[in-house]
Amino acid sequence: MLKASNLRKVFTTVRAVDGVSFEIQRGEILGLLGPNGAGKTTCIRIILDILPPDEGVVTYDGRKFSERTRNIVGYLPEERGLYRKNKLLDTILYFAELRGMQRGVAKAEAYRWLQRFNLLSYKDNKVEELSKGNQQKVQFIVSVIHDPTLVVLDEPFAGLDPVNQILLKDILLDLKQQGKAVLFSTHQMDQAERLSDTLCLINRGKVVLEGTVREVKKRYGKNAVHLEYEGDGSFMRSLPGVRRTIIYGNSAELELDDGVQTQALLLILAARLEIRKFELVEPSLQSIFIQLVTAGKDEGTVKRVEVA
Amino acid sequence: MNKVFIVARWEYLEKIKSKTFLISLFVTPIIMVTMGILPSIFVTQEDDETKIIGVIDVSGELAGPLTKHLEKEYKLPDGQPNYIVETIPVGKDRNIDRAIEEADAKVLNDKIEGYCIIDFNPPEDTVIEYRSKKVGDFRITYRIQESLQRILSEKKLASMGLDPSVLRELRTPINVQSVRLSTSGEKEDAGFIRVFFSAYIFLMMLFFLIVTSCQLLVRSVIEEKSNRIVEVLISSCSPTELMAGKVFGLSGLGFTQLGLWTLVGLVISFGFGIDLVSFGHALLLIIYFVLGYLFYAAIFIGFGSPVTTEQEAQQVTTYLVLILILPLTLVLPALQNPGAGWIKVLTYIPLLTPTMMALRIPIQTPSAWEIIATILLMLISIYFAMVAAGRIFRIAILATGKRPSLGEIIAWARTG
Numbered sequence: 001m002l003k004a005s006n007l008r009k010v011f012t013t014v015r016a017v018d019g020v021s022f023e024i025q026r027g028e029i030l031g032l033l034g035p036n037g038a039g040k041t042t043c044i045r046i047i048l049d050i051l052p053p054d055e056g057v058v059t060y061d062g063r064k065f066s067e068r069t070r071n072i073v074g075y076l077p078e079e080r081g082l083y084r085k086n087k088l089l090d091t092i093l094y095f096a097e098l099r100g101m102q103r104g105v106a107k108a109e110a111y112r113w114l115q116r117f118n119l120l121s122y123k124d125n126k127v128e129e130l131s132k133g134n135q136q137k138v139q140f141i142v143s144v145i146h147d148p149t150l151v152v153l154d155e156p157f158a159g160l161d162p163v164n165q166i167l168l169k170d171i172l173l174d175l176k177q178q179g180k181a182v183l184f185s186t187h188q189m190d191q192a193e194r195l196s197d198t199l200c201l202i203n204r205g206k207v208v209l210e211g212t213v214r215e216v217k218k219r220y221g222k223n224a225v226h227l228e229y230e231g232d233g234s235f236m237r238s239l240p241g242v243r244r245t246i247i248y249g250n251s252a253e254l255e256l257d258d259g260v261q262t263q264a265l266l267l268i269l270a271a272r273l274e275i276r277k278f279e280l281v282e283p284s285l286q287s288i289f290i291q292l293v294t295a296g297k298d299e300g301t302v303k304r305v306e307v308a
Numbered sequence: 309m310n311k312v313f314i315v316a317r318w319e320y321l322e323k324i325k326s327k328t329f330l331i332s333l334f335v336t337p338i339i340m341v342t343m344g345i346l347p348s349i350f351v352t353q354e355d356d357e358t359k360i361i362g363v364i365d366v367s368g369e370l371a372g373p374l375t376k377h378l379e380k381e382y383k384l385p386d387g388q389p390n391y392i393v394e395t396i397p398v399g400k401d402r403n404i405d406r407a408i409e410e411a412d413a414k415v416l417n418d419k420i421e422g423y424c425i426i427d428f429n430p431p432e433d434t435v436i437e438y439r440s441k442k443v444g445d446f447r448i449t450y451r452i453q454e455s456l457q458r459i460l461s462e463k464k465l466a467s468m469g470l471d472p473s474v475l476r477e478l479r480t481p482i483n484v485q486s487v488r489l490s491t492s493g494e495k496e497d498a499g500f501i502r503v504f505f506s507a508y509i510f511l512m513m514l515f516f517l518i519v520t521s522c523q524l525l526v527r528s529v530i531e532e533k534s535n536r537i538v539e540v541l542i543s544s545c546s547p548t549e550l551m552a553g554k555v556f557g558l559s560g561l562g563f564t565q566l567g568l569w570t571l572v573g574l575v576i577s578f579g580f581g582i583d584l585v586s587f588g589h590a591l592l593l594i595i596y597f598v599l600g601y602l603f604y605a606a607i608f609i610g611f612g613s614p615v616t617t618e619q620e621a622q623q624v625t626t627y628l629v630l631i632l633i634l635p636l637t638l639v640l641p642a643l644q645n646p647g648a649g650w651i652k653v654l655t656y657i658p659l660l661t662p663t664m665m666a667l668r669i670p671i672q673t674p675s676a677w678e679i680i681a682t683i684l685l686m687l688i689s690i691y692f693a694m695v696a697a698g699r700i701f702r703i704a705i706l707a708t709g710k711r712p713s714l715g716e717i718i719a720w721a722r723t724g
Contacts, residue, residue, distance in 0.1 A: 045539070049542075081535020098311060
């Protein structure tokens, strides 16, 4: 559906996007991950033709972005906002028509979506009279009302309460069921892990990791230990047979070298700490994320984390 | 094209309901009418009832003729005398203090409108005093002055042995009527006031329309930028479509305003019998008006779209208003000498073209080639201004944070 190849964008001093490529198919959810300032939003702006790339090509089903494309994409920007002084329904209809919908069809769809979000009774209220969460729902309606083939959501979960996070998650899975391509950006790894089919992790403008969730996990550590303990665990940073250590406080993730005896490791740890939980797991996306991002940021930190 | 229309309709309908627009729609003409027409109406307003004027005449020789003169010369519309003179007697000792006391009391009790004290000795001492509660009534003082002048002149002539009727002959008024010649050979009456007003009203309307539209435009851009609606807009339609939509929407708004004002203007001018411009001139004026509006609109978009806060918007609006005031300052000199070379030169500066033509057309219609040349000049200028504004707009609507410098804006405009 969407293919971005080798995108580059340089702002006066910063290389915001530096050779990013990714692809989304219909019926697939792509999670665009990365720390703040990684270049996620710039990537999104480029694929939506809001910003021209310095280099690189974006194609939709093999064709370049065109007037037709504008009507088959939906977009929820990171910063939330709508015309404050206008009525809900008017606002939704305006954006729907701008995406090429007929007014009559747009109206029927608007009613349907408002109903789904329990907002129908507010349709003649001004946007500013709604709560923040409800405004966000209206904005979401604006991004999907015209039945787009590609839905792009920049940090869709930010600022939503748990109930609405679940509502949104269900709708995204629904969209996937309907065969839409969904691209969403986030820095919440658990969301990405649960929702995405494919991941693309960007750091400092470069793709540092991509693939399906399973592939990624497979590639990054088969042997990891998740540990909960009490005591001073700092010695774990320099244990033999441990490739990487991430300490969260009273818990830690240890990535082991191949062929390490976990029983022996447990003995060493138990001798110095009070162990509450000792579990053999795949590493979480969170740990992969932190590892990759810190690696990019400061080589020194990596060396300290990595144990030979 | 379709999306341009959708944006234009949205901008139009949304703004036409806004308070700013409604206020400017109704308040502006009220201000203009108040400033331009009311004073002249009040000044020319005739009295509708007879006024009693007191006279304290120390010489005892002038009160009589003044009474006769005032009563004979100035009549109310219904034929009654405008003024009746009441002589306030002065005692034999020629002390006027008591008479003044009496007259003051009468004025304050509204028995008389006012009174004058004729206690002078022309030609050395020529000042007489008029006392009233309303010192702003120029008409009375002027008429008293006129009457006394006549009376004294007639007296002087009589003392020289001449017939006072000679004076009447001497004072037959001579009027200069300005007649405007045009190449077609027709002669036309062109009152200065009339031309001045038509040009001035034209400029004031242009001024107010542009300022209102600009404020609405800048405000809408700021809102869309601050909440990032603009990103959704730009992913839905191209920046060019968005800008074109805004220009058309706001122009529609401007011309709605203009239409309503013109209607009000027509009603007023019919009501008061003021004939401002001929039809042919009106057509040309409208053409220059539209051209001027579009040109200024492009400039406003160019400089208004990089703005990110209300404060900056005010600064920018102030600068742009200064550009608009410049033509207003040239109205008088241009009217006094519409044929001057420097006026012709100014006509070819696009910022001033509409103004200068608006000033020149009613006085001395420029030749056909000048009209064609200036219209072409304006069209070309509008094209380039719009292209530059579009380039700035494209970048500026996505820029937030620090306001770009003038240099940066110019650089945006140059590189597409």
